[in-house]
Structures are given as C-alpha cells and as structure tokens.
Amino acid sequence: MASHRRPKQPTRARVTTLTALAAAAVALASQNAQAAPAKPSKDEVKSKVDGLYDQAEKATEKFNGAREQQRKLEKEIGQLQDKVARGQAELNEMRDQMGSMASAQYRNGGVDSSIQLLLSDNPDEYLAKASVLDQLSAKQVESVHKIQEKQRALAQERQEAAGKLKDLADTRKELGEKKAEIQAKLAEAQKLLNSLTAEERQRLNDDDNTRASRGGGGGGRGGSLDPNVKGSGHAGEALAYAKTKLGSAYISGYEGPNAFDCSGLTQWAYKQAGVGISRTTYTQVNDGTRIGRSQLQPGDLVFFYSDLHHVGLYAGNNTVLHASNPRGGVKYENMDYMPFQFGVRVA
Structure with missing residues (x-):
C-alpha cells in the first residue's frame, strides 16, 4: 500500500526570507520607476x-x-x-x-x-x-x-x-x-x-522655420516674409545691414560683427547706419520716439515682453528680424509669436 507524505510546511525563517525578498523586489521596481521618468515630448x-x-x-x-x-x-x-x-x-x-x-x-x-x-x-x-x-x-x-x-x-x-x-x-x-x-x-x-532624437530635433527646427511666413499667436495678424522690404532713412539702412547678418549665431553679451544677442544686433545695425544707440533693451526704449503697432515702418525698433527684455528690427508685414536665441540665431520671425509691447523710431 502506497504511503502519502504530507507536504512540508514552510518554516518561520523561510517565510520571513520570502517576505523580505518580495519587499525588496517591490522596492527595486519602485526605484527603477522613479529613476526612469517618462521622456518629455x-x-x-x-x-x-x-x-x-x-x-x-x-x-x-x-x-x-x-x-x-x-x-x-x-x-x-x-x-x-x-x-x-x-x-x-x-x-x-x-x-x-x-x-x-x-x-x-x-x-x-x-x-x-x-x-x-x-x-x-x-x-x-x-x-x-x-x-x-x-x-x-x-x-x-x-x-x-x-x-x-x-x-x-x-x-x-x-x-x-x-x-x-x-x-x-x-x-x-x-x-x-x-x-x-x-x-x-x-x-x-x-x-x-x-534628450530629443535626431528626428525630433529636425521637426523642431522645421517648426521654427515656418514662423516667419505663417500667421499665428494671440494677435492672429498673420504676416508673410518679404525679404525685399526696404525702409527709408537711417532705419532702412539699419535693417539692410541687419539682413547681412541673417544666420549669424546668438551669443549672450556679443555685439558683432559675427555673433550677437538681441540688443547687440540692433545697436550694431544702427551703428553701421551712422546712428549711435545705447547697449541694452532697457535703455534702447529711450533712444527714440515710442510708436504703436500700426505706425511701424521697416527698421523701427520693436520691443517684446512686459519687462522689455527683447528687441528686434521691424522687417515689414508683421515680421521682425532679430537675434532670437542660441538655437535660432539671427533670423526673421512672425511678431505674433512674442508679446509685442511697442515700437521706437530712432531719430
């Protein structure tokens, strides 16, 4: 007659060990989850x-x-x-x-x-x-x-x-x-x-390149780039000089001739046109007469953000030519993508 053995009951020590291993596995999984957050889009x-x-x-x-x-x-x-x-x-x-x-x-x-x-x-x-x-x-x-x-x-x-x-x-x-x-x-x-893939970075650049020719932003004014727009007087000359720097690098604190920050570009362009203006956005706002959006002419200074920390040159058709940022450099951009404050016509 066959004998049947009862299954061996786990000892208390074995139960304790298994419980500790399970807890460790849960903790490790939690740490891994915290160490690898979702990648931003x-x-x-x-x-x-x-x-x-x-x-x-x-x-x-x-x-x-x-x-x-x-x-x-x-x-x-x-x-x-x-x-x-x-x-x-x-x-x-x-x-x-x-x-x-x-x-x-x-x-x-x-x-x-x-x-x-x-x-x-x-x-x-x-x-x-x-x-x-x-x-x-x-x-x-x-x-x-x-x-x-x-x-x-x-x-x-x-x-x-x-x-x-x-x-x-x-x-x-x-x-x-x-x-x-x-x-x-x-x-x-x-x-x-x-952290972006090469494909994502390319799509990001493509998005940036459309800003000069597409409408958008809160103003909804649209705007289209016309590189043949010319201004008159010193403002027109300043815009023409700034156009020669399209594609130049943006570097903080630089004022030309091969790299610029935003106020460095505007100061350099007006200097080439024979007009001296000050160095920072906070002082350039006082280098001429303040004007509204409807009064803008090519070459006028245009200021953005409530604290006036960004400036460019009005390029016509609701477009600004500016030293944008380290990724974009000197380029055209639709003005609706930044909160416009006012323009300044340099005497």
Missing part, C-alpha cells in the same frame, strides 16, 4: 527650452547693463586718477616754491629791520629791499592758501575715486553672477535638447 522640451532661453535673455540684458556700467566707471576712474596725478604734481611744485620763499625770507630776515636801516650805507636801497620782503611775505601767505585749497581738492578727488572703485568692484561681482546664471540656464536648455 518634443513640445514639452520646446516649451521648457524657450522658457530657459527667456530667463537667460533677461539675465543677459542685465549683464549687458552691468558691463556698460563697468566701462563707464573704468573711464571715469581713469580720468580721476589722471586728474589726481596732475594735481599732486602741481601741489609738489607749489610746495617747492613755498620752500624757496621761506629760505629767502630766513636768509634776509635774520636781523631786526631797525638795526638793518641804521647799518645800511644806502637807506633808500634798504627801504626798497624791505618793500620786496613785505611783498614776498604776502606771496607766501597766498601760496599757503593755494596749497590748502589744492590739498582739499585732491582729498575730495581721491575720495570720489575710492567710491567709484568700490562701485566697480560691486559691478564686477554682479557681472560674474549674471554670467554664471546665463551659463546655467543655457546648459540646462542644451541638456533638454540633447
């Missing part, structure tokens, strides 16, 4: 990259402003230092003259004047010399006053130079901080772009 990457470029451009314009302030301070400090050096040389010369007068007075004034008069063979000649001595004393007093005034002026100039040197140090610190901020934003944007 092309549109999500574009949105994030555009946001990072926008933040980098805001920092760029502040960087440009700080650099302009640095240049101004360096020039003023140089002029002050030259002025102090000239003043010190003048002061040294005045002191030398003062010493010469004091020596002459000592040599000639050691004997009481009444005794000198009695011993003099020619009283008239002595009286003439005494008059000279009196005049010398008056000059000496005048020289003392001049030296004191020069010393006060030099002390004030040195204090002014010291203040500007402190401002320069603060400005250089700000420059370093803004540069680091820009580089961090751009590096993050590039990392996102690198």
Whole structure:
C-alpha cells in the first residue's frame, strides 16, 4: 500500500526570507520607476527650452547693463586718477616754491629791520629791499592758501575715486553672477535638447522655420516674409545691414560683427547706419520716439515682453528680424509669436 507524505510546511525563517525578498523586489521596481521618468515630448522640451532661453535673455540684458556700467566707471576712474596725478604734481611744485620763499625770507630776515636801516650805507636801497620782503611775505601767505585749497581738492578727488572703485568692484561681482546664471540656464536648455532624437530635433527646427511666413499667436495678424522690404532713412539702412547678418549665431553679451544677442544686433545695425544707440533693451526704449503697432515702418525698433527684455528690427508685414536665441540665431520671425509691447523710431 502506497504511503502519502504530507507536504512540508514552510518554516518561520523561510517565510520571513520570502517576505523580505518580495519587499525588496517591490522596492527595486519602485526605484527603477522613479529613476526612469517618462521622456518629455518634443513640445514639452520646446516649451521648457524657450522658457530657459527667456530667463537667460533677461539675465543677459542685465549683464549687458552691468558691463556698460563697468566701462563707464573704468573711464571715469581713469580720468580721476589722471586728474589726481596732475594735481599732486602741481601741489609738489607749489610746495617747492613755498620752500624757496621761506629760505629767502630766513636768509634776509635774520636781523631786526631797525638795526638793518641804521647799518645800511644806502637807506633808500634798504627801504626798497624791505618793500620786496613785505611783498614776498604776502606771496607766501597766498601760496599757503593755494596749497590748502589744492590739498582739499585732491582729498575730495581721491575720495570720489575710492567710491567709484568700490562701485566697480560691486559691478564686477554682479557681472560674474549674471554670467554664471546665463551659463546655467543655457546648459540646462542644451541638456533638454540633447534628450530629443535626431528626428525630433529636425521637426523642431522645421517648426521654427515656418514662423516667419505663417500667421499665428494671440494677435492672429498673420504676416508673410518679404525679404525685399526696404525702409527709408537711417532705419532702412539699419535693417539692410541687419539682413547681412541673417544666420549669424546668438551669443549672450556679443555685439558683432559675427555673433550677437538681441540688443547687440540692433545697436550694431544702427551703428553701421551712422546712428549711435545705447547697449541694452532697457535703455534702447529711450533712444527714440515710442510708436504703436500700426505706425511701424521697416527698421523701427520693436520691443517684446512686459519687462522689455527683447528687441528686434521691424522687417515689414508683421515680421521682425532679430537675434532670437542660441538655437535660432539671427533670423526673421512672425511678431505674433512674442508679446509685442511697442515700437521706437530712432531719430
């Protein structure tokens, strides 16, 4: 007769081990799920990259402003230092003259004047010399006053130079901080772009290339690119020069001739046309007369975003020619893709 064995019951230790293994498997699966989040879509990457470029451009314009302030301070400090050096040389010369007068007075004034008069063979000649001595004393007093005034002026100039040197140090610190901020934003944007496949990046570029010729955005004004649009006067000349830089790279802080940021391009273009405008978007808004959208003519400056951190040149037909961002460089773009604020007609 066959015997039947009862199945062996798992021991408590075995149950504990199996439970621990199961928990570990669940934890590992959870960690893997957290370590491999869903890959962002092309549109999500574009949105994030555009946001990072926008933040980098805001920092760029502040960087440009700080650099302009640095240049101004360096020039003023140089002029002050030259002025102090000239003043010190003048002061040294005045002191030398003062010493010469004091020596002459000592040599000639050691004997009481009444005794000198009695011993003099020619009283008239002595009286003439005494008059000279009196005049010398008056000059000496005048020289003392001049030296004191020069010393006060030099002390004030040195204090002014010291203040500007402190401002320069603060400005250089700000420059370093803004540069680091820009580089961090751009590096993050590039990392996102690198996460796309070659096909996705190509589709992204194709989408960008349609912006100059398609309508869209909130305004719905449409717009079509006409590269033959010409302006008049200096604005027209500035636009013509800017067209020669189509395809150039966008690099933060650059102002030509081969790479630009947005305000660097507009400044460069107007400079070629013989008109000097300031360096940043925040100051270029005051380089002419503000005008509305319906008044725009080719070559006018056009500003975007509520804080006015982006600028380009109006190219006609609701199109802007601008240094767009590190991915797009200098190109045409439909104005409806950015929040337009106003235009500026440079005098």
